[in-house]
Amino acid sequence: MKPLKSLVSFMLIVALLTACSxxxxxxxxxxxxxxxxxxxxxxxRFGAELVNDKGKTVYFDSAECLAAFVNEQPEQGNNAxxxxxxxxxxxxxxxxAREAHFLQSRELPSPMGMFLTAFTxxxxxxxxxxxxxxxxxxxxxxxxxxxxxxxxx
Amino acid sequence: xxxxNRLIFILAHILALLLYGQTAFSATxxxxxxxxxxxxKQAVQKAKPGDTVLIDGGTYQxxxxxxxxxxxxxxQNNPVIDSNYKGQILTITVDDVTIEGLTLKNIATSYxxxxxxxxxxxxxxxxxxxxxxxxxxxxxxxxxxxKITIKDNVVKGENTGKTExxxxxxxxxxxxxxxxxxxxxVQGHRDGIYLEVVKNSKVHRNTSRNNQRYxxxxxxxxxxxxxxxxxxxNGAGVAVMYTDDVRMEHNTFEDNWGAAAYGLLLxxxxxxxxxxxxxxxxxxxxxxxxxxxxxxxxNDFERNGWxxxxxxxxxxxxxxxxxxxGNSFDVSTNGTSQLNHFENNYWEKYTGYDLDKNGxxxxxxxPVSLYAMLVERVPxxxxxxxxxxxxxxxxxxxxxxxxxxxxxxxxxxxMKRIKHDNxxxxxxxxxxxxxxxxxxx
Numbered sequence: 001m002k003p004l005k006s007l008v009s010f011m012l013i014v015a016l017l018t019a020c021s022x023x024x025x026x027x028x029x030x031x032x033x034x035x036x037x038x039x040x041x042x043x044x045r046f047g048a049e050l051v052n053d054k055g056k057t058v059y060f061d062s063a064e065c066l067a068a069f070v071n072e073q074p075e076q077g078n079n080a081x082x083x084x085x086x087x088x089x090x091x092x093x094x095x096x097a098r099e100a101h102f103l104q105s106r107e108l109p110s111p112m113g114m115f116l117t118a119f120t121x122x123x124x125x126x127x128x129x130x131x132x133x134x135x136x137x138x139x140x141x142x143x144x145x146x147x148x149x150x151x152x153x
Numbered sequence: 154x155x156x157x158n159r160l161i162f163i164l165a166h167i168l169a170l171l172l173y174g175q176t177a178f179s180a181t182x183x184x185x186x187x188x189x190x191x192x193x194k195q196a197v198q199k200a201k202p203g204d205t206v207l208i209d210g211g212t213y214q215x216x217x218x219x220x221x222x223x224x225x226x227x228x229q230n231n232p233v234i235d236s237n238y239k240g241q242i243l244t245i246t247v248d249d250v251t252i253e254g255l256t257l258k259n260i261a262t263s264y265x266x267x268x269x270x271x272x273x274x275x276x277x278x279x280x281x282x283x284x285x286x287x288x289x290x291x292x293x294x295x296x297x298x299x300k301i302t303i304k305d306n307v308v309k310g311e312n313t314g315k316t317e318x319x320x321x322x323x324x325x326x327x328x329x330x331x332x333x334x335x336x337x338x339v340q341g342h343r344d345g346i347y348l349e350v351v352k353n354s355k356v357h358r359n360t361s362r363n364n365q366r367y368x369x370x371x372x373x374x375x376x377x378x379x380x381x382x383x384x385x386x387n388g389a390g391v392a393v394m395y396t397d398d399v400r401m402e403h404n405t406f407e408d409n410w411g412a413a414a415y416g417l418l419l420x421x422x423x424x425x426x427x428x429x430x431x432x433x434x435x436x437x438x439x440x441x442x443x444x445x446x447x448x449x450x451x452n453d454f455e456r457n458g459w460x461x462x463x464x465x466x467x468x469x470x471x472x473x474x475x476x477x478x479g480n481s482f483d484v485s486t487n488g489t490s491q492l493n494h495f496e497n498n499y500w501e502k503y504t505g506y507d508l509d510k511n512g513x514x515x516x517x518x519x520p521v522s523l524y525a526m527l528v529e530r531v532p533x534x535x536x537x538x539x540x541x542x543x544x545x546x547x548x549x550x551x552x553x554x555x556x557x558x559x560x561x562x563x564x565x566x567x568m569k570r571i572k573h574d575n576x577x578x579x580x581x582x583x584x585x586x587x588x589x590x591x592x593x594x
Contacts, residue, residue, distance in 0.1 A: 030365045030388060033413045038420055038442065040388045040413055042343050042366035044319070045264050091264055091319075109327065109349070113373060113395075 022055040022081045024094050036065040036072075037112060044091040046111050051082040063102065064114035067146040083139070088117040089124055098139045101125040105134025106152045115152050116142065184232075185209040193234060194218050197226070208232040208255065220245045228254035228284075235259050236270075245273045251280040260289035262319045269294035269321070273301060273329075281306060291321035292342065295329040303334045310341030320365065322347040326354070334359060345387065348374040357381055367392045367418075368409075371399065379404065389415040390435065399425040409435045416457070419444045427452060429573060437462050438480075445469050451573050454478070459485050459525075463561075468492045476570050477501060477520070481538065484520040485529050486558060495520065495563040499570050507568045518566040521557045523550035 027047040034041055035058040041047050048066040051057045060066040063085045070077030077083070083097040088108075100118040103125050110116050115134070119125040125136055134152055137145060182196045182204060183189060190196040193213050196206045202222040210230035216239040220226070226243075232254075236242045238261035243252060257270040269291035273279050277300040285307045286292045292308035295301055308323040323339035324346045326332060332354040338361075339345040345361030346369040348354065356379035361368035368384030371377065371393040378400040384390035390406035392415075393399055399422065406416035416435035417427070420442050427449045432438035438457040441447075443466040450471070454460035456479040463470070465488035472494070477483045478501040497513070498520075505514040524543050528535050537543050550557060 031411075031413060037394070038418065038440075039392065039394070040366045042388070089265070113349070 022051060022053070024049060024051055024082045024084045025057050026092070027059050027086075027094070032059040034059065034061040034065050036060060036069040039111065043111055044086065045088050045117075046086055047094075048085045048097070049082070049094070050076065050080050051084070052076065053079050053081050055081070062111040062114070063097065063116050063118055063142065064110065064112045064146055066097065067143045070143055071147050077143075085118040087120045088128075089119060093120070095120045097142075100139065102137040102139070102142050103129055103132070103134050104137060104142075104145065104150075104152050105129065105132045107132035107134070113151070114146065179203040179205065181205045181207050183207050183209060184213075186211055193226075197224065200224055216240045216242055218243050220250055221247050223247060223249035225251040226253070226255070227251070228256070231256060233258065240266075241268045241270070241272055243271045245271070245276055245279055248276050249278045250276065251282070252284060253280070253282040254284065256285040256287065258287040258289065260291070262290045262321075267291055267294065267321060269325070272296070273298050277301070280304070285309075286323075287311070289321075290319075291325050292323040292339070294321075294325045294327075295332070296327045298329045299331050301329060301332045303332065303337060305336040306338075308337065308339045308342070322370075323361075323364070325349075326351045330354065333357075340364065344368075344370045345384075346370070348372070348377065350374060352376050355379070359383075360385070362386050364388065368406075370394075371396045375399075378402075383407065384409065384416075386410070388413065389418050391416075392418040392420070393422050393425070394418075394420045395422070397423045397425070401426065401430060402428045403430065405431045405433070406435055406438065407431070407433045411436060415440045419447070422447070426450075431455070432457055432460070440464075441467050441470070443467065447471070448473075450474055451571070452476070453573070454480055454483075456480065458482065461485070463491075463493060464488075465490050470494070471496070473497050474567075474571055475499070478570065482522065482525040482528070484561065485525040486521055486561065487529050489556075489558045491558040491561040493561070495561070497565050497567055498563055499567040500563065501570075503566045503568075505566065512568050514566040514568055518563045519551065519554060519557055519561065520563060521561050522547045523556055526556055 029044050030042055032041045039061045041059050041061045046062045048060040048063050049057055084094040085097045085100050087093045087095050101122050103117050104115050108115055108117050129136055182200050184193055184196045194215050197218055200206055205225040208228045210232055212233040214235050214237055216236035233256040234242050236259050238259055242257045260268050260270055270286045270289045272294045275297045280302045283305045287309050288311040310320045320343050322344040323342040326348045328350045330352045335357040337359045340363045342364050344367045345364045349372045351374040354377045358381045360383045362385040364387045366388045368387040369391045373395050375397045380402045383405045385407045387409055390409045409416050414436045416432045416438040418440050422444045424446045428451050430452045433455045435457045437459040438454050440462045442464040445468040447470045450473045452475045454477045459482045460477050460480040461484045463486050470493040473496050475498045500518050503518045505516040507514055524547050
């Protein structure tokens, strides 16, 4: 009985620890629904997530949905431990939204029609801008653009 | 009076002559192992506008074939063009092109270029018929085009050995109007058929199954119709979003089952019609949010987890003459206010009576149960389904409604299942429920 008991308690502790750790989680593509638009999160070039101060993670199908969510519930955005978006050139790679470089270009459609793609590296974003046109934004500008519903010409 | 007629007559003749001339001068370029041409690309480059390139059997390792003049590219005896993961196969940038009877395969995942087996860019009158497209990133990708026919194709994604999200859509339409998509079989992609900013198009008799996200997906696409399609075993059958004026009739939404799965997902849509569809074994048959002025009529909801999840952001939606049978929950909602209308539906769970025998129940039916409200607010409470306490609570609530939305009620529930196929009986039901006195039985 004793080893079983210790095993169970060990597993419980592990479960509790993993539940409490506040860190970004990989997005379960195909299984999660976007917390803003309710679409299934499926395109691994655009997934985004918000981890709140208690470690609860909500997923989004795109950076524009994350921005819209933050616009609608500013307290969620301000208290978030992490706001993550995906590097367009590096699918599945989550990066901090506040440090990411965004390109809004007519030539690059994104899931919710706002033509937003995110890049870790400023150089890559600039190179993409030269190829495809559009404008470069930082996260705060993205949030503002979504609020005003600004789409590229 | 005669002159204009004669003019038209002469013009018609000139036109006919011109057309005849064109066909008479067009050539057929044959491609096969022992033909004048052994490469499709070569033949396409040599062809003159209006010619036909006939590919007779064989496998061709080719990619990057650009069609920039009106052509007919026809395959016979199952020719295969294999791109060997080296980019797109056919890129069409001109009007009046037909692609028929080819097998196209092996397009690599390309996140920045969105490679497809067939891409149509700024063209009209393109016909894509009877092709088989296997193991591609995007299958058919239309962009800024119009008047396209996509008929009887098979588009099949391979999702073994790679993450499913590394797949694009089977048929992808972007800023493309007046498209007819019929008789296609699409499977194993992200979305089966995706319409983004598409107008005046028709989607008929397609089968879309085993797609990771949606069987079909509308975004900002007004004025479209889809009928007689089957959506089976997708992440969600169909998602219609930010769209007005869609007709959805005679479709089957089946086995769209899973934690985040829906038969039909409606978000921000207006003035649309959902009629004569079958919703069978979906987690949630219809989920609707911020959707208004929808006419939901003559549908069958069979054995779903939830038949309808109606969020309080929905307004002026009408549910008439639908059958609700074998669903765990008929209707569920997330608040008490309710501005939608239910009338003359058949609810299997209805336990009322019909003393005047007019086919309409004498007491109203409230399709939202207390337990459904509870599960909506506290999802884990679904564990208690079919327990004695829940039944007791539900029955209490039926007698003394206090939590369930008061206005969400069918005042005239039907006593018998509606047989949609049987027009006579159907008409009778209609007559009876519009207030005419019922026949004595």
